[in-house]
Amino acid sequence: xxxxxxxxxxxxxxxxxxxxxxxxxxxxxxxxxxxxxxxxxxxxxxxxxxxxxxxxxxxxxxxxxxxxxxxxxxxxxxxxxxxxxxxxxxxxxxxxxxxxxxxxxxxxxxxxxxxxxxxxxxxxxxxxxxxxxxxxxxxxxxxxxxxxxxxxxxxxxxxxxxxxxxxxxxxxxxxxxxxxxxxxxxxxxxxxxxxxxxxxxxxxxxxxxxxxxxxxxxxxxxxxxxxxxxxxxxxxxxxxxxxxxxxxxxxxxxxxxxxxxxxxxxxxxxxxxxxxxxxxxxxxxxxxxxxxxxxxxxxxxxxxxxxxxxxxxxxxxxxxxxxxxxxxxxxxxxxxxxxxxxxx
Numbered sequence: 001x002x003x004x005x006x007x008x009x010x011x012x013x014x015x016x017x018x019x020x021x022x023x024x025x026x027x028x029x030x031x032x033x034x035x036x037x038x039x040x041x042x043x044x045x046x047x048x049x050x051x052x053x054x055x056x057x058x059x060x061x062x063x064x065x066x067x068x069x070x071x072x073x074x075x076x077x078x079x080x081x082x083x084x085x086x087x088x089x090x091x092x093x094x095x096x097x098x099x100x101x102x103x104x105x106x107x108x109x110x111x112x113x114x115x116x117x118x119x120x121x122x123x124x125x126x127x128x129x130x131x132x133x134x135x136x137x138x139x140x141x142x143x144x145x146x147x148x149x150x151x152x153x154x155x156x157x158x159x160x161x162x163x164x165x166x167x168x169x170x171x172x173x174x175x176x177x178x179x180x181x182x183x184x185x186x187x188x189x190x191x192x193x194x195x196x197x198x199x200x201x202x203x204x205x206x207x208x209x210x211x212x213x214x215x216x217x218x219x220x221x222x223x224x225x226x227x228x229x230x231x232x233x234x235x236x237x238x239x240x241x242x243x244x245x246x247x248x249x250x251x252x253x254x255x256x257x258x259x260x261x262x263x264x265x266x267x268x269x270x271x272x273x274x275x276x277x278x279x280x281x282x283x284x285x286x287x288x289x290x291x292x293x294x295x296x297x298x299x300x301x302x303x304x305x306x307x308x309x310x311x312x313x314x315x316x317x318x319x320x321x322x323x324x325x326x327x328x329x330x331x332x333x334x335x336x337x338x339x340x341x342x343x344x
Contacts, residue, residue, distance in 0.1 A: 013051025024210030031330030230267030246292035
């Protein structure tokens with residue numbers, strides 16, 4: 001019934017919203033953009049069922065180039081948004097390479113990305129960070145829309161298992177003590193209205209992959225965003241990380257990730273989880289284990305007891321580092337949640 005209603009509402013294609021930050025969100029978007037309906041398409045192509053792809057990006061980064069621009073220019077951190085713009089760009093050719101270019105010399109310039117500086121300049125010219133993102137997106141001809149989750153200057157505050165409180169995404173990521181709770185400071189911030197509208201209109205809502213406490217959960221700490229997801233009739237899907245993160249999620253099984261998300265929001269917001277089933281090669285596993293990271297355990301019984309649908313696939317890609325295979329992940333999501341809805 002639900003799928004039938006969604007198909008009638010968007011006969012030309014379906015709307016997808018992805019929430020997150022860091023490299024995880026850009027990896028997901030890079031695969032999904034290939035399934036977005038293009039202007040040149042004269043008819044609905046089966047493997048391009050997405051009419052609208054919207055990314056809602058966390059804005060709590062306080063490290064590197066983004067952190068410097070945030071402190072010195074009193075603006076939102078541009079790094080994660082820049083990565084998403086490049087991931088969604090039409091061909092990731094010269095302009096995309098330019099936006100990712102990092103200066104390695106020059107007093108004041110060293111360590112900055114050109115794309116970050118471009119967004120900083122546009123923010124000052126337009127007087128509005130969201131408008132700067134919109135204009136930059138047009139320059140890169142992206143296949144989708146990108147929204148910061150809020151325009152407020154927010155920071156993350158973590159309460160650790162030993163009761164210690166740690167402020168700032170960078171310091172939280174470096175902590176080796178388990179995290180009990182994560183909060184925003186200030187706690188009550190207004191979301192971008194277009195981000196809420198995108199969630200309300202979505203036919204599929206995706207969360208992750210990415211750092212659990214510093215990329216995935218921060219967007220959900222904005223009450224209106226969590227409330228909009230909880231009220232949505234669309235499938236709400238968590239994309240599991242491939243590996244645990246030292247400190248943040250040491251010894252976490254997949255059910256622990258799901259439980260941590262639900263403990264930070266009111267109402268149920270996850271219907272299904274997508275996870276990798278392809279084994280990590282022994283050599284790479286040893287290297288990650290030496291750094292305190294291990295593959296996320298798929299504890300199926302506990303996940304099923306949480307009444308969450310589990311979907312697995314061979315989603316792993318190894319090139320010295322472990323990443324999701326963008327194309328395979330996107331194809332799995334399209335087949336399981338978008339094309340399936342059309343068949344009903």
